[in-house]
Each structure stands twice: as structure tokens, then as C-alpha cells.
Amino acid sequence: MFNALRKGFGLTAKTMFRPAVTTEYPDVKRQVQPRFHGRHVLNRYPDGLEKCIGCELCAWACPADAIWVEGADNTPGARYSPGERYGAIYQINYLRCIFCGLCIEACPTRSLTMTHEYELSADRREDLIFTKDQLLAPLPEGAKPPPHTDEEVRARGITYYPGAQSQDPLATKEHSEETAAHRAMLDPALMQLSDVEYNHVERDRNIWTEYEEPQGELSDSEEGS
Amino acid sequence: MDLTDVLIALLVVLAGFGLWLTGTALTIWGERRVVAKMQTRIGPNRVGPLGILQTLADGIKLFFKEDITPEAADKFTYYVAPMLSAVVAMLTFAVIPFGGTFEVGDREVTMQIWDPEIGLLWVLAMSSLSVYGIALGGWASGSKYPLLGGVRSSAQMISYELAMGLGLAAVFIWTGTLQVSEIVEAQSGTFFGFLPAWNIGPQIFAFVLFFVAAVAETQRPPFDLPEAEGELVAGFVTEYSGAKFAMFFLGEFMQMVTMSAVTVTVFFGGPNGPLFGLEGTLLGALLAHFYFLIKTVAFVFVFIWLRGTLPRFTYNRLMDLGWKVFLPLGLLWVMLTAAIVVAQETLAQDELLFGIGVVLAVLIALLLVSMLFERRGPEPEDEDAEPTDQSALPSAAETAREAAERRGAKQIEVDV
Ligand code: SF4
Numbered sequence: 076m077f078n079a080l081r082k083g084f085g086l087t088a089k090t091m092f093r094p095a096v097t098t099e100y101p102d103v104k105r106q107v108q109p110r111f112h113g114r115h116v117l118n119r120y121p122d123g124l125e126k127c128i129g130c131e132l133c134a135w136a137c138p139a140d141a142i143w144v145e146g147a148d149n150t151p152g153a154r155y156s157p158g159e160r161y162g163a164i165y166q167i168n169y170l171r172c173i174f175c176g177l178c179i180e181a182c183p184t185r186s187l188t189m190t191h192e193y194e195l196s197a198d199r200r201e202d203l204i205f206t207k208d209q210l211l212a213p214l215p216e217g218a219k220p221p222p223h224t225d226e227e228v229r230a231r232g233i234t235y236y237p238g239a240q241s242q243d244p245l246a247t248k249e250h251s252e253e254t255a256a257h258r259a260m261l262d263p264a265l266m267q268l269s270d271v272e273y274n275h276v277e278r279d280r281n282i283w284t285e286y287e288e289p290q291g292e293l294s295d296s297e298e299g300s
Numbered sequence: 301m302d303l304t305d306v307l308i309a310l311l312v313v314l315a316g317f318g319l320w321l322t323g324t325a326l327t328i329w330g331e332r333r334v335v336a337k338m339q340t341r342i343g344p345n346r347v348g349p350l351g352i353l354q355t356l357a358d359g360i361k362l363f364f365k366e367d368i369t370p371e372a373a374d375k376f377t378y379y380v381a382p383m384l385s386a387v388v389a390m391l392t393f394a395v396i397p398f399g400g401t402f403e404v405g406d407r408e409v410t411m412q413i414w415d416p417e418i419g420l421l422w423v424l425a426m427s428s429l430s431v432y433g434i435a436l437g438g439w440a441s442g443s444k445y446p447l448l449g450g451v452r453s454s455a456q457m458i459s460y461e462l463a464m465g466l467g468l469a470a471v472f473i474w475t476g477t478l479q480v481s482e483i484v485e486a487q488s489g490t491f492f493g494f495l496p497a498w499n500i501g502p503q504i505f506a507f508v509l510f511f512v513a514a515v516a517e518t519q520r521p522p523f524d525l526p527e528a529e530g531e532l533v534a535g536f537v538t539e540y541s542g543a544k545f546a547m548f549f550l551g552e553f554m555q556m557v558t559m560s561a562v563t564v565t566v567f568f569g570g571p572n573g574p575l576f577g578l579e580g581t582l583l584g585a586l587l588a589h590f591y592f593l594i595k596t597v598a599f600v601f602v603f604i605w606l607r608g609t610l611p612r613f614t615y616n617r618l619m620d621l622g623w624k625v626f627l628p629l630g631l632l633w634v635m636l637t638a639a640i641v642v643a644q645e646t647l648a649q650d651e652l653l654f655g656i657g658v659v660l661a662v663l664i665a666l667l668l669v670s671m672l673f674e675r676r677g678p679e680p681e682d683e684d685a686e687p688t689d690q691s692a693l694p695s696a697a698e699t700a701r702e703a704a705e706r707r708g709a710k711q712i713e714v715d716v
């Protein structure tokens with residue numbers, strides 16, 4: 076019995092001199108894991124066009140039925156996204172969302188990704204239904220807000236999608252001239268890479284960084300800790 | 301008795317009351333900090349430096365909370381009950397000397413509010429009154445849960461009241477007085493010239509008895525069954541909210557401080573300590589006060605340490621401990637103390653020595669006999685124990701293989 080008592084009381088006595096493990100949350104914020112599922116963001120191409128094509132795959136994939144998308148047609152004079160359609164109405168209800176990430180898996184264009192922002196609270200229920208203007212990533216540097224005209228877009232000579240990912244990894248130099256412009260827009264440093272290397276970089280970009288990159292404000296708030 | 305006397309008395313009362321109140325407030329804060337440290341947390345750190353004003357903030361919050369009085373409550377009792385435990389804790393503190401003695405003019409001022417001849421009885425009486433707060437609170441709520449909770453808690457407190465009484469009775473018999481100042485006086489001086497002659501030495505068992513009972517009496521963990529939030533819907537406080545709820549728990553903390561002070565006074569010499577020739581001066585009184593504080597804080601810490609370490613008892617074990625362990629042992633100890641005291645007072649030196657010699661001889665004889673039995677005892681047990689020893693049993697695989705061989709089957713592959 077005395078041994079047990081000694082052990083128990085000794086443990087608490089010893090623990091008193093250990094540093095606390097508490098994170099003082101609102102003052103100190105911990106860096107979340109790279110693949111943390113925070114609130115969503117609708118990404119853009121570097122020239123400002125929206126990646127969302129209004130396909131509703133995300134809404135279909137959602138187990139909680141938290142997403143509402145209505146697509147609309149792009150016109151030659153008013154183009155929001157490359158391709159035929161764009162997401163005209165886009166809402167995510169954060170009262171229902173369980174942050175499972177199935178929607179971002181479903182998105183064919185990687186328009187929908189998740190950020191590291193987890194401080195989602197509001198005084199009213201309506202405030203937790205995020206609309207498209209809240210979800211859209213901020214405009215990249217030097218880009219023009221949509222709608223763009225087809226002429227402008229054609230002048231850029233970019234193939235938006237299928238993009239680098241859908242390229243044959245063994246494609247030759249001549250073959251890839253088309254994507255060079257695209258590449259230059261993303262990052263001039265990537266011009267020096269071979270195609271195979273570039274495809275790897277691009278894939279990693281898509282997985283790890285692309286969705287974090289556009290949100291200057293969001294990442295600021297994370298790092299403000 | 302003139303005006304000066306009245307003034308001095310008033311000042312002493314104010315000092316005691318202030319000490320006790322600040323002590324309680326700091327105890328609440330300290331408990332949260334210390335328990336947090338024991339659990340590698342931080343504890344309160346928002347209000348004031350190190351969160352020291354947290355108690356104040358909590359108090360303000362509780363006073364402005366919605367306060368609900370149930371329809372069926374017996375209003376008067378319902379309001380009085382929470383105050384009872386706090387008031388009796390304070391009244392107990394009145395007989396505690398919390399500092400030394402010093403002289404003002406030709407008067408001798410003792411830092412003790414009241415020194416009645418029945419000091420120890422007063423302590424017992426007051427601590428038993430705190431049962432009323434709980435029993436009445438449970439009854440007055442006009443609801444069944446609090447009633448049951450109140451009855452349960454009263455049963456607990458009464459059980460430990462007895463043990464506590466026995467602990468104090470032993471001290472009473474040992475020192476031959478009930479007056480607190482005399483008990484403290486009896487503890488001045490030293491054993492063998494260097495150990496302080498505190499009651500903890502000769503009365504160590506009474507101390508253990510008293511302290512455990514005090515923990516149970518103040519409803520502190522591991523004996524915090526009265527408030528048992530999880531299993532009893534908070535027991536006797538189910539129908540209490542806001543400030544009245546706070547009063548009950550304030551009472552608990554106040555009792556904790558008071559009980560620490562009583563323990564220090566009765567077993568640890570109260571404000572005794574080396575005074576370096578400052579006896580009778582104000583500085584000496586302050587020094588004594590400092591000793592008293594240090595000892596009390598140490599005991600408050602023990603209370604907190606218990607809370608940080610031990611899990612809550614179940615009710616049956618609580619009752620078993622109170623009635624089957626502490627009560628008989630306490631009675632034995634009281635009788636033993638009485639026997640020793642009587643022997644000291646009535647027998648002459650050589651008779652005493654002879655008596656001690658006889659007792660020692662009997663003890664040694666008993667020891668030898670028990671050793672003999674022990675030598676012989678384990679052997680048959682060992683034989684019994686052998687087959688149940690797990691390692692001696694053939695493993696399941698071996699048994700299977702043997703069985704298979706016995707059946708004459710081809711060897712079976714047994715995966716173990
Ligand atoms: S994370 Fe899951 S629940 Fe939330 S919107 Fe996407 S699919 Fe629906």
C-alpha cells in the first residue's frame with residue numbers, strides 16, 4: 076500500500092515541475108498539418124478566370140448535402156471560366172459540412188480545395204452559409220476579374236485544362252511549347268525544368284500548394300500566431 | 301474593560317477575519333493553479349498576474365448569474381442553508397491562535413479571537429453544525445434528489461465526525477486540557493533538545509485519524525461524494541444556482557482553510573517556532589504569525605495534493621473506512637493514550653520502567669512466535685500454490701500435442 080501511495084503522490088509531485096502542455100489557443104495558434112481540412116476555397120487561374128466549371132460534381136459527392144451549385148453558360152462576351160459553363164451560384168452550408176473533403180476529391184478542375192482556416196463561428200445561422208463571393212480566392216497579382224471576353228483569353232494562348240497534368244509525361248520539347256506560356260505564368264522558375272520534372276512539380280503544386288497560394292489574407296491569419 | 305480593550309479586541313477580530321477570508325480566496329486560486337500544474341496544464345492566468353484575481357472574477361460572475369428558487373422550496377431554510385457552512389467555518393476559526401502574543405502598554409494582546417476553556421469542544425461542535433447546512437439545503441429544496449443527496453452527505457459527515465472526535469479526544473487526554481491556548485502552550489519546547497515538541501510526535505496516529513476525518517468532513521476529494529456531479533446530479537446542491545451555489549462551495553473552501561488551521565494548532569504547535577528572543581514584541585508576534593501561516597499553507601497544499609492524486613471513493617468504501625477502520629482504531633488509540641497518561645501520573649519511576657519492560661518483553665515474545673509461525677506457515681501454502689502457478693502449467697499447445705499423440709494421430713502442426 077505504501078509503495079502505491081508513494082508512487083501516486085510522487086507522480087503528481089513530479090508532474091508539478093514539468094512544463095505545461097497547454098496551447099493558449101486564441102493567443103497562440105498552432106500550425107495545422109499540411110492536409111488539414113479547413114474551410115473551402117474556389118481557386119482561380121493565374122489570369123483571374125475561375126476554375127469552377129459548374130459541373131456540380133462536388134455537390135453530388137457531398138454526403139452531408141452541404142453544397143449548392145448552379146451552373147450557367149459562358150458566352151463569348153462574358154467568360155467566367157474556361158470551357159462551356161461556370162458556377163453561377165455556389166454556396167456551402169457550414170452548418171452541415173463535416174469537412175470530409177469528398178467534394179474536393181470530386182472536383183475535376185481542382186477548383187475546390189480546402190484552406191487551413193478553422194475559425195468558423197457566427198451569431199446567426201445564415202452567416203454560416205458561405206456564398207460564392209466569400210469562397211472565391213482573391214484575384215492573383217495583375218489579373219483581371221472575370222468576366223473576360225473570348226478574344227482576350229485567346230490572345231493569352233493558354234490551354235487551361237487539360238493542363239500540364241494531362242500531358243504525356245514523356246512528351247518531347249517541341250510538343251510542350253503550348254504549355255510553356257502557361258508555365259511561365261505560374262512561375263518563371265519552372266521554365267528551366269524538363270517536362271518530366273515539370274510534371275512532377277505541377278502535380279505536387281496541385282496537391283500541396285496551389286490551393287494555399289492564392290489566399291494572401293488567409294495564410295496571413297494562420298501565420299499570425 | 302475599557303474602550304481600549306474593546307478596540308484591541310475589534311482589531312484582533314478584524315485581523316483574523318481578514319486573514320481567513322483572503323486565505324480562502326487565495327486557496328481557491330491556489331488549488332486551481334496547483335492542480336493544473338499537477339496535470340501539466342496552466343490553470344487560471346487571465347485575470348491579474350498569474351490569474352490571482354480569478355476568484356474575484358468567478359465570484360462576480362456567479363453573483364450575476366440567473367438565480368432560480370424552486371416553487372416547492374421552503375424559502376427561509378433554502379436561503380439560510382448555504383450560509384451555514386460558511387458561518388460555522390468562521391466560528392471554528394475564532395478559537396485558533398493565528399499569531400503570537402505581544403504587549404501594548406500594560407496589556408497583553410494575543411492574536412486569537414476567543415480562547416474559551418472548551419476550545420476543542422467548540423471545534424467539534426462547529427464542525428458538526430456544518431452538517432446542518434447540507435441536510436437543510438437538501439431538505440429545503442423541495443425535491444427528491446437533493447433530499448437523498450443531503451441525507452447521504454449527512455451520513456458521511458456524521459461517520460467522520462466520530463473519527464475526528466476521537467482524534468481530538470486523544471489529544472485532549474494527552475495534554476489534559478481543552479483550551480486551545482494551553483494545547484499550543486503544551487507543544488512549545490523540544491524533545492531530546494532538538495525536535496519540536498509538537499503533538500504530532502506522540503499523537504501521530506491521532507493526527508492521521510483526525511486529518512483523514514477532516515478531509516472527509518470538509519467533503520474534499522477523495523471524499524467529495526456529497527457533490528458527486530456525475531452520478532448524483534450534484535446531490536444536495538441540485539436545486540441551487542448562482543450565488544447560493546457559490547456559497548456552498550465557498551463554505552467548503554473556508555472549511556478547508558479552517559481545518560488546516562485546526563490541524564496546525566492541535567498537532568503542529570500552532571504559531572510556535574523559534575522567536576530569537578523577540579518574545580512579547582510586535583515583531584515576535586508577527587514572526588509567530590508567519591510560522592502559523594507557513595504551516596497552514598502546507599496543509600492546504602496537502603489538501604490540494606490529495607485532490608490532484610486520488611480518485612473519488614465509492615460510498616461503501618467510505619462508510620467501511622469510517623465505521624470499520626477509523627472508529628475501532630480510534631477507540632483503541634484513545635484507550636492506549638489514556639493508559640499511558642494514567643501510568644505516567646500514578647506510577648513511580650521504577651514501576652513505570654518495570655511496566656515498560658514487561659510490555660516490551662511481551663511484544664518481543666509475540667514477535668518471536670509470529671516469526672515461528674511464519675517460518676512454518678508458508679510451506680503448506682506453497683504446495684497448494686504450486687499447481688495454480690501459471691508458468692508451471694503446460695502450455696495449451698503442448699496439451700494439444702500430447703492429446704493428439706495419445707490418440708495416435710499423426711503429428712499435428714500447432715501454431716502458437
Ligand atoms: S467537406 Fe464533405 S461535407 Fe463538407 S462540403 Fe465537402 S463533401 Fe460536403
Ligand code: SF4
Binds near residue numbers: 126132185186
Ligand atoms: S467546384 Fe469543382 S466539382 Fe464543384 S461545380 Fe465547380 S468544378 Fe464542379
